Amino acid sequence: MFEFLIKKLKAHPRKIVFTEGTDPRILEASARLLSGTFLTPVLVGNPEEVQKVAEEIGFNIRGAEIIDPETFADMDKMVATMVELRKGKMTEEQCRAALKQGNYFGTMLVKMGYADALLGGATYSTADTVRPALQIIKTKPGSKIVSSCFILVRPSATGDREVLAMGDCAINIKPTEDELVEIALETAATAKVFGIDPKVAFLSYSTMGSGKGEDVDKMRNAFQKAHAAAPELAMEGELQFDAAVSPTVAHTKCPNSTVAGHANTFIFPDINAGNIGYKICQRMGSFDAYGPILQGLNAPINDLSRGCNAQEVYSMAIITAGLCED
Secondary structure, eight states: OHHHHHHHHHHSOEEEEESOTTOHHHHHHHHHHHHHTSEEEEEESOHHHHHHHHHHHTOOOTTOEEEOTTTOTTHHHHHHHHHHHTTTTSOHHHHHHHTTSHHHHHHHHHHTTSOSEEEEOSSSOHHHHHHHIIIIIOBOTTOOSOEEEEEEEEEOTTSSEEEEEEEOSSSOSSOOHHHHHHHHHHHHHHHHHTTOOOEEEEEOSSSTTSSOSHHHHHHHHHHHHHHHHOTTSEEEEEEOHHHHHOHHHHHHHOTTOSSTTOOOEEEOSSHHHHHHHHHHHHHHSOOEEEEEEEESBSSOEEEOOTTOOHHHHHHHHHHHHHTSOO
């Protein structure tokens, strides 16, 4: 998976903003990225402080761009652009104050073309990473919401790697039918970026009408709307998880489905199910989990866990930059 993304980035090198430039995990990942020459880190922070921390912990970040909001030459231009973007919602004074923060400043660097993508959240909350993205980058045409998915990877019995996509496990608490449609279509598109031929299952406690209730109806209706919107995608719903992944169970419960028993892209009814589901795969199924990968924005912006390590930062940087459109 990463070989494919790195090959893509070598053909089209990118710049990625890290909003927490002095964090040791960011610096370690940046040093590793710089040695690969396919992705340039843009570190937000005071250059002297960033260099000092890097030297103290022994990481070579020569080649990285370090940009300080306090001395940024185009700050007046950036403020004016943000005032226009936030017209009627933030004054010039409020914009200038916000741009002293790494999350807002880094997001504006992407908006204004100084960088292609952004990865934050090593010390910021998810909300503090997503909020500037919603206010500044905004959703892309055709998208009404920002959603998320996780990519899960583990070695398979054949020696290849099993790769799955799961959404939405981190952003939308209780999505509506129409929001589930958007989540499904975006998650299928993300899955393709990672080499998955998406077979999408709308998950439920019911399989093809075996159970009753509003939650069942919601997933069935969402599947039907998604199928109407993208009939070329392989989708099925509603499915219990065993029917989605086990050919034996699928043969019994829904023998005429081409997706049941072979699903690799899973749409959960709400954040409770999604968050629990991907963590079970991660902790009990020995999958590596990458995400949350934000979907529906005009530029790739992703959030780190505050408990992340340098390897996770490195991996998520490649994933985030790999989402850039050619």
